[in-house]
Amino acid sequence: MAKISANYEVVYILDPAQGEEAIAANVAKFQALAEQHGCSDVVVDEWGKRRLAYAIDYKTEGYYVLMSFTSAPEFPKELDRILGITEGVMRSMIVCKDE
Template identity: 55%
Template sequence: MADVKISYETVFILSTKLGEEGITSTVQKFKDLIAENGTIDNVDEWGKRRLAYPIHKEEEGYYTLIAFTSSPDFTAELDRIYNITDGVLRSLTVKKEAPEKKPETDKTEEKKEA
């Protein structure tokens, strides 16, 4: 059976109580974990942001978005690791859908309408 690879995006919010060094090491831990089980397409560190509502009496969190490609089985393991890692306030992993292609219209029709 062929190994199916699917594109995903995951975003996680880390507690600012971890400190600069703790945040850096935790982000690197997740990058390494994803790289071992798939391929990383893009890493976007949004940095420290104010939360929409307090989580565990915290007002700020460190946001990181990682786009990656892996097998479907890995996402459940990634969620499990998010849940047992100290300092992770929230996490979300979603499957990226391929963008829908709009049907190309005839350019002569566009000129007639104008």
């Protein structure tokens, strides 16, 4: 039997060089995207600027954001695609907490 919905967590790192306004806009964009696709229990936890474990494109700091949500299995694939093509996203990882 296919799952109707599952709990997911996504952590993404934004480039802090783009400025506070662009960071806030990206965080709001991804939260709105989750809410538009019918996700429930959307919780965004901004961890802020932290030092990276290793340099990414010669950058040593990143702005970390954790977002938790419940959705159908199709949405995380779309979210991963959008995170991959969005300017300023350095890294992202989506994890299903139910498995």
